[in-house]
Amino acid sequence: MLRLSCSRLLKGSRASAFPLRVPSLVAQAQWRQYSAAPALTKDIIQERIVELFESYDKTAGKEILPSSSFTRDLGLDSLDTVEVVMEIENEFSIIIPDHEADEIKTVQQAIDFIASQDDAC
């Protein structure tokens, strides 16, 4: 009996159009999350990196340009560079693998690397 009524129900639902319409996912995607962080643009990245350098003892008071080299212009040694790159990791909540971290030698390279990371925030 149960099987019979179930099959009839199924048949019926297939024949007539299902009356209850589920709102499509497209409509839901238009909701804007006000809590979401703004998209990470290169300008914002640069601003945050410059801010980071300004708060770092050894580079405080120096002019930070995108073209600045860590060792030549900012006077950091290789140990300081490791530290700065780690601070950048913490700032953007990512982990930079060793071989990539060794390649970052200027502010611009750091900006480009962060911009290429999707999960940076």
Add this chain to the structure above:
Amino acid sequence: MAGNKSQVLSLYRQFLRNASKFEDYNFRNYFLRKSRDEFKKHKDVSDPAEIANFIKSARQDLLVLKRQAEISQMYHFDKLVVEKLDRHHRT
């Protein structure tokens, strides 16, 4: 020599990374400070034997640091008033 440099930098990175994992503020800052000071103290060493010695002892210390950092994460430590709660929500 170049091999040594990248080895030492990698060790330094691992020291800092593991030291910053400590839950407890005092331990964390102690190990960060200690790692920085030790590496900076030896940065002008040029004797190969001494460098090899330093790398060897650093490797052993790193193992201890890793283990202690893991153990520290098994316990809860209240945040101190001097700690920032969340670096992304500072005003």
